[in-house]
Amino acid sequence: MSNNLFLGLFLALFFSIQADSSNAQTLSLKQAVQTALTNYGTIRAKANYVKASQANVTETKREYLPDLLLSAQQDYGTINSQNGPLGAFKGGAVSSSGPALASQNWNAAFGALYLTNVNWDFFAFGRAKERTKVAQSVLLRDQGDLDQERFQQSVRVSAAYLNLLAAQKLTLSQQNNLSRALSFDTVVIARAKNGLNPGVDSSLANAEVSNARIALTNAIEFQQEEANQLAQLMGIPPAEFALDSFFVSRIPTSLDTNPTQPLDQHPLLKFFKERVDVSNEQARYLKTFSYPTFSLFGALQDRGSGFDNTYGSGAPDAYTGNYLKGVSFGRGNYLLGVGVTWNLTSPLRIHQQVVSQQFTSQGLQEEYGLIDKQLAAQLVLSATKIKNALDNYKEAPIQVKAASDAYNQKSVLYKNGLATIVDVTTAAFALNRAETDRDIAFNNVWQALLYKAAASGDFALFFNEF
Numbered sequence: 001m002s003n004n005l006f007l008g009l010f011l012a013l014f015f016s017i018q019a020d021s022s023n024a025q026t027l028s029l030k031q032a033v034q035t036a037l038t039n040y041g042t043i044r045a046k047a048n049y050v051k052a053s054q055a056n057v058t059e060t061k062r063e064y065l066p067d068l069l070l071s072a073q074q075d076y077g078t079i080n081s082q083n084g085p086l087g088a089f090k091g092g093a094v095s096s097s098g099p100a101l102a103s104q105n106w107n108a109a110f111g112a113l114y115l116t117n118v119n120w121d122f123f124a125f126g127r128a129k130e131r132t133k134v135a136q137s138v139l140l141r142d143q144g145d146l147d148q149e150r151f152q153q154s155v156r157v158s159a160a161y162l163n164l165l166a167a168q169k170l171t172l173s174q175q176n177n178l179s180r181a182l183s184f185d186t187v188v189i190a191r192a193k194n195g196l197n198p199g200v201d202s203s204l205a206n207a208e209v210s211n212a213r214i215a216l217t218n219a220i221e222f223q224q225e226e227a228n229q230l231a232q233l234m235g236i237p238p239a240e241f242a243l244d245s246f247f248v249s250r251i252p253t254s255l256d257t258n259p260t261q262p263l264d265q266h267p268l269l270k271f272f273k274e275r276v277d278v279s280n281e282q283a284r285y286l287k288t289f290s291y292p293t294f295s296l297f298g299a300l301q302d303r304g305s306g307f308d309n310t311y312g313s314g315a316p317d318a319y320t321g322n323y324l325k326g327v328s329f330g331r332g333n334y335l336l337g338v339g340v341t342w343n344l345t346s347p348l349r350i351h352q353q354v355v356s357q358q359f360t361s362q363g364l365q366e367e368y369g370l371i372d373k374q375l376a377a378q379l380v381l382s383a384t385k386i387k388n389a390l391d392n393y394k395e396a397p398i399q400v401k402a403a404s405d406a407y408n409q410k411s412v413l414y415k416n417g418l419a420t421i422v423d424v425t426t427a428a429f430a431l432n433r434a435e436t437d438r439d440i441a442f443n444n445v446w447q448a449l450l451y452k453a454a455a456s457g458d459f460a461l462f463f464n465e466f
Helices: 003-023 028-039 043-061 128-194 200-235 267-289 323-327 347-414 421-456
Strands: 069-078 108-121 293-305 331-341
Touching: 028 043, 028 128, 028 200, 043 128, 108 267, 108 323, 128 200, 128 267, 128 421, 200 421, 267 347, 293 323, 347 421
Parallel strands: none
Antiparallel strands: 069 108, 108 293, 293 331
């Protein structure tokens, strides 16, 4: 395959990729972030965890309501009984109430029991209130987890967006580098054919063209990898993205702006603080189990029976098999009471549970302190990153101009036989490196601002630039 045919196929592939990107709708950074916050699986999952915690708070508030039990049963059977002790073991007894007759009989009738039972633990030293507080603190923790996940995802998507922009710029720089190599290769071949330069110069020029093609292929592959990463973070299928590169043509205006919120309001720090709060609240809740529980209870009962009150006292036939008579109301009772229960060994067990939970709180507090120190250090580092990025941003155009002038000079000198091909390839390498450094330097200024926003927890520092 000739060089021209290979070049034609290569450029057709490259420009088809660029055409697809140019025909696509421009994706702004804000659109990318909003799409990620809507679609990303982890965020959607944590949003459901928040809803579950909200439902749990409502449930714990209703736990304080009294238990109200309604029951009714209608039975058919005999009522033979005996004098003697009996204990119900694992539900293995039948509650047949009747006289202790001299012999077994199989007289049977209908009977019924209607019961309303109320039980209310009205005072347990704040146990119900503490349980609700635990549920509310869990809700705050889960909401904080969602907020910090949204914050971190916004940072990750923004970084991926900037990385893809840089990759696209690098691809264009490598395309320019290939164009220069091809133009110079044409000159070298013509001069070699005319005997003005040695033939080895054409071989070196061809090697530079091949090197430029490889560099462009690698740049395109890197661009595709970054596009794939951005698509993953946005929660959409991989695609070619046309990005808004206008904003990287200038430097941010808020590089020296201080964060609008203190560091302890960082979404990640707030989440770790809320984990500590949940543990502390759980320790307070556990303490309430060391105290007694005061209860109000009441019952309303009515029984029906097909056996007459004279049955067993000289009237063995005083019963009926009539269903309605057997299940109708016959005898009623009510009961009201107040009680207290206190397991005196509970404080011994609960104390160790509280101690365990307190140690857990201390561990979570240590994790909070570690994150606090790390974010403070990153915030200090962000100032250095911004300074270094600005320095490189200022130097990059100077380097590109100098390298471009050097390349043009060496090219002209070579065409006039006053320079070697090594001089030209060295200048071309310097120019390509300078253009690459320029693309990275421009992008790094924005990356440095993003780093500052991520460290301070104030994403608006970066996001408001668009």
